[in-house]
Amino acid sequence: MYQRNRALIGVGLLILVLMVTVVACQSTPTKPAETTPASAPTGLSGSISVAGSTTVQPLAEKLAEAFNAQHPDVQIDVQGGGSSVGVKSAGQGTVDVGMASREVKQSELDEYPDLRVLTIARDGIAIVTHPDVPVDGLTKEQVKGIFAGDVTNWSEVDGPDKPIVIVAREEGSGTRAAFEEMVMGGEEGPAIADTAILQPSNGAVRTTVSTTPDSIGFLSFGYLDQSVKALAIDGVEATEANAASGAYPIVRPLNMMIKGEPSGVVKAWLDFILSDAGQAIVREEGYIAVK
Amino acid sequence: MRARYAIDNSVRYLLLFSALISIFIVFLIGLFTLREGWAAFRGIGLVQLLAGHVWRPGREEFGLLAMIAGSVLVTIGAVALGVPLALGGAVFLAEVAPRRARDLVRPAVELLAGIPSVVYGLFGMVVLVPLVRRIPVPGNTGYGLLSASIVLAVMILPTITNIAEDAIRAVPKEYKEGSLALGTTYWQTIVGVILPAARSGIVAAIILGLGRALGETMAMIMVIGNSVIIPRPLNANPLTLFLSQARTLTGNIAVEISYATGLHESALFATGVVLFVLIMLINSLARLLMRRRVS
Amino acid sequence: MRESRVVSLVTTRKKGRKANVSRRHLVQKLAFGFLWLTGLVVVAALLVVVGYVLLQGARVITPEFLLTPPRGGLSGEGGISTTIVTTLYLVPLTIGIATPLGVGAAVYLVEYAGEMQGNEGVLLRLVEVARFGVETLSGVPSIIFGLFGYALFVSALNFGFSLLSAALAGACLILPTIIRTTEEALRAVPRSYREGSLALGATQWQTIWGVVLPAALPGIITGVVLGVGRVVSETAVFYVTLGGSYKMPTSLLHGGRTMALHLYYLAMDTRAFDKAMGTGAILVLSIIAINAIINSLSRRLTLELKGG
Numbered sequence: 001m002y003q004r005n006r007a008l009i010g011v012g013l014l015i016l017v018l019m020v021t022v023v024a025c026q027s028t029p030t031k032p033a034e035t036t037p038a039s040a041p042t043g044l045s046g047s048i049s050v051a052g053s054t055t056v057q058p059l060a061e062k063l064a065e066a067f068n069a070q071h072p073d074v075q076i077d078v079q080g081g082g083s084s085v086g087v088k089s090a091g092q093g094t095v096d097v098g099m100a101s102r103e104v105k106q107s108e109l110d111e112y113p114d115l116r117v118l119t120i121a122r123d124g125i126a127i128v129t130h131p132d133v134p135v136d137g138l139t140k141e142q143v144k145g146i147f148a149g150d151v152t153n154w155s156e157v158d159g160p161d162k163p164i165v166i167v168a169r170e171e172g173s174g175t176r177a178a179f180e181e182m183v184m185g186g187e188e189g190p191a192i193a194d195t196a197i198l199q200p201s202n203g204a205v206r207t208t209v210s211t212t213p214d215s216i217g218f219l220s221f222g223y224l225d226q227s228v229k230a231l232a233i234d235g236v237e238a239t240e241a242n243a244a245s246g247a248y249p250i251v252r253p254l255n256m257m258i259k260g261e262p263s264g265v266v267k268a269w270l271d272f273i274l275s276d277a278g279q280a281i282v283r284e285e286g287y288i289a290v291k
Numbered sequence: 292m293r294a295r296y297a298i299d300n301s302v303r304y305l306l307l308f309s310a311l312i313s314i315f316i317v318f319l320i321g322l323f324t325l326r327e328g329w330a331a332f333r334g335i336g337l338v339q340l341l342a343g344h345v346w347r348p349g350r351e352e353f354g355l356l357a358m359i360a361g362s363v364l365v366t367i368g369a370v371a372l373g374v375p376l377a378l379g380g381a382v383f384l385a386e387v388a389p390r391r392a393r394d395l396v397r398p399a400v401e402l403l404a405g406i407p408s409v410v411y412g413l414f415g416m417v418v419l420v421p422l423v424r425r426i427p428v429p430g431n432t433g434y435g436l437l438s439a440s441i442v443l444a445v446m447i448l449p450t451i452t453n454i455a456e457d458a459i460r461a462v463p464k465e466y467k468e469g470s471l472a473l474g475t476t477y478w479q480t481i482v483g484v485i486l487p488a489a490r491s492g493i494v495a496a497i498i499l500g501l502g503r504a505l506g507e508t509m510a511m512i513m514v515i516g517n518s519v520i521i522p523r524p525l526n527a528n529p530l531t532l533f534l535s536q537a538r539t540l541t542g543n544i545a546v547e548i549s550y551a552t553g554l555h556e557s558a559l560f561a562t563g564v565v566l567f568v569l570i571m572l573i574n575s576l577a578r579l580l581m582r583r584r585v586s
Numbered sequence: 587m588r589e590s591r592v593v594s595l596v597t598t599r600k601k602g603r604k605a606n607v608s609r610r611h612l613v614q615k616l617a618f619g620f621l622w623l624t625g626l627v628v629v630a631a632l633l634v635v636v637g638y639v640l641l642q643g644a645r646v647i648t649p650e651f652l653l654t655p656p657r658g659g660l661s662g663e664g665g666i667s668t669t670i671v672t673t674l675y676l677v678p679l680t681i682g683i684a685t686p687l688g689v690g691a692a693v694y695l696v697e698y699a700g701e702m703q704g705n706e707g708v709l710l711r712l713v714e715v716a717r718f719g720v721e722t723l724s725g726v727p728s729i730i731f732g733l734f735g736y737a738l739f740v741s742a743l744n745f746g747f748s749l750l751s752a753a754l755a756g757a758c759l760i761l762p763t764i765i766r767t768t769e770e771a772l773r774a775v776p777r778s779y780r781e782g783s784l785a786l787g788a789t790q791w792q793t794i795w796g797v798v799l800p801a802a803l804p805g806i807i808t809g810v811v812l813g814v815g816r817v818v819s820e821t822a823v824f825y826v827t828l829g830g831s832y833k834m835p836t837s838l839l840h841g842g843r844t845m846a847l848h849l850y851y852l853a854m855d856t857r858a859f860d861k862a863m864g865t866g867a868i869l870v871l872s873i874i875a876i877n878a879i880i881n882s883l884s885r886r887l888t889l890e891l892k893g894g
């Protein structure tokens with residue numbers, strides 16, 4: 001008994017030591033990076049807080065990493081929260097930059113008159129299924145029928161006789177708002193079926209669709225990978241080129257918001273995002289550049 | 292000398308102040324959740340909020356019935372699965388287990404209590420959901436009440452086992468000895484004498500377990516599917532009800548709070564108020580029962 | 587004739603009793619079998635969950651995993667170093683806020699309130715209110731602490747999503763735990779200790795500070811360590827107050843991501859289940875360590891008070 005507990009304490013101490021080591025090591029490797037010659041001369045320093053849409057978040061994180069490579073003394077905190085939070089926190093000034101994956105509503109512009117909106121990229125919304133679903137394309141009407149809950153079996157859209165599992169985003173999500181606007185017909189159209197599994201982020205939708213047989217969901221283009229299958233809509237493949245050319249029917253803007261005119265590090269970062277280098281990253285990540 | 296007493300007195304009030312911090316926090320929690328939720332209570336109305344079964348914030352429809360049903364059902368499921376196990380465990384630890392077995396089971400219970408809820412959620416997502424999905428019922432996605440109930444059952448087990456074990460141990464030895472002296476078997480003594488004597492403590496344990504189940508958040512989001520529906524059986528067999536997706540009150544708050552503005556945000560705080568009141572009621576009931584045991 | 591009837595009656599009764607006895611014993615055997623089974627199931631449940639997470643996690647846990655920060659946005663690359671550090675920042679911060687208040691409250695409730703006279707009516711009522719507060723607080727679900735922290739610290743006080751907001755909300759969460767364990771520890775200190783000190787002319791506070799608190803120290807530390815465990819494993823509160831950025835926080839007003847929160851994001855937003863398992867394994871190991879510390883402390887406490 002006592003022996004066992006001693007062993008347990010041993011394990012505990014070991015872990016503690018490990019943790020301390022981690023902290024100790026943590027501070028060392030970052031320092032040399034700061035003094036690498038490539039990044040030395042800029043002299044720009046400060047911090048930027050960013051919050052909002054989980055769709056824009058990964059893109060913003062990449063853009064922050066790239067910006068950091070040039071300006072290592074600028075600390076950019078990118079947090080999620082959702083499009084509405086992005087608008088609200090930028091409008092109230094709780095963060096420096098807000099992110100939204102939809103158009104900023106008129107009501108929001110009325111509430112925060114100082115809000116400046118900057119479209120940094122455009123993004124297609126892909127309709128995705130579990131990779132084993134043998135259906136490769138749907139019409140927009142069929143998608144609408146499925147998500148409204150009127151079409152409940154894959155056999156109704158030339159698939160196998162399997163019930164359809166709908167995966168969707170939360171109320172308030174920019175991706176959901178854009179999807180409802182462009183596919184379901186906005187305010188007048190039907191609502192997304194009650195039986196849909198609802199997940200709180202694009203990533204969670206992708207995870208759920210990729211692990212749930214016979215499921216269908218919608219995702220930002222930036223999240224597409226081999227784990228899910230993107231369907232052709234009205235015969236148009238869900239590719240960046242088709243979205244850029246306007247052939248793909250479901251495309252929405254990705255916005256960043258600031259309160260008043262940007263200045264200092266915030267302006268530098270936003271300028272970087274709209275520069276060729278920044279827009280190259282936008283393209284790399286699977287979104288559509290705006291320049 | 293006088294200085295010593297002056298210190299003594301000022302410390303006394305400092306300590307009184309810290310003793311009152313808890314109630315102050317409770318007050319602040321009540322104040323802030325109510326204040327933020329007030330717009331929803333006023334704008335939507337209590338009855339509509341509690342009894343409305345449509346939750347569509349985008350269209351300004353806020354009804355919590357589906358979430359209340361989800362919370363209640365998943366709790367029932369967890370209790371049905373967890374209570375027999377937890378009580379069995381409590382009786383085992385208090386009366387039956389030899390020392391060695393106790394030394395193995397008790398740390399296990401303690402550790403089960405300490406494991407973070409996200410770890411249970413992760414386990415549920417990766418192991419339980421695919422298992423449950425194998426049950427061949429059309430519309431069964433694996434995400435739903437059954438997976439959530441299993442996860443919750445394990446999570447409330449330590450709470451119930453610990454308190455119930457204490458209650459059983461608190462039964463005076465004489466009761467047991469008297470009963471055994473009358474020639475009953477040990478099991479008859481347990482069922483006929485010890486458990487009835489510990490009844491109120493055991494009920495309190497179960498009720499506290501209920502409170503814990505109602506309050507769990509993250510693990511629920513991860514396995515329950517979060518659909519806003521009043522769960523219903525998937526086919527003719529009423530038990531398939533538990534294969535249905537659902538959403539809990541806690542999940543409703545956590546999943547949407549970051550997306551919410553205006554009335555929607557207020558409605559989420561109102562959800563918090565509903566949850567708060569529900570859990571306060573349940574816990575006071577448990578406390579009442581525990582008090583009765585003491586006196 | 588009559589006699590034989592009596593004899594037969596007796597024998598049947600005996601037989602019946604024997605059957606009854608053996609049935610009773612059978613029932614007992616079955617019941618005890620069930621009880622043993624529950625004990626086994628509890629251990630098995632623990633072994634399955636912990637074993638699965640540890641085995642899966644062991645595959646990704648390398649020094650590199652522990653020492654590199656997460657990267658690649660939501661694709662879930664990189665390690666967990668910044669989340670370990672954020673956790674290590676948040677724990678002392680939360681504990682530092684909650685411990686003085688919690689221990690102070692417990693001292694008052696045990697040492698001062700315990701000896702109040704009838705003529706201190708107002709104070710007595712205050713004490714009752716304070717007790718009610720502690721009991722209520724301990725039942726509040728963590729998401730409500732999150733909501734509260736979001737409304738008060740993040741929004742109203744404008745601390746934003748930050749370590750400060752999270753630590754304040756977390757302190758509210760662990761306060762009742764610390765108060766309760768400290769109360770227990772103080773109650774376990776023998777009365778004679780206090781009487782001895784008071785008899786020597788020490789004031790009540792000197793007695794508490796010099797005699798009672800040191801004697802109760804292992805118990806108090808147990809409460810604090812329990813609090814550490816809760817902060818390490820808590821997600822719901824920090825989900826709505828800490829922001830979730832995986833950058834290293836550089837000030838109290840910066841947001842961050844604890845290990846538990848990182849696990850949630852990995853599991854939900856990315857498909858990096860292996861990394862989630864790795865993070866889970868580290869979390870589980872920390873909890874095992876914390877439990878071991880608590881066990882050794884409480885054993886020390888019992889030994890000491892038994893006169894060891």
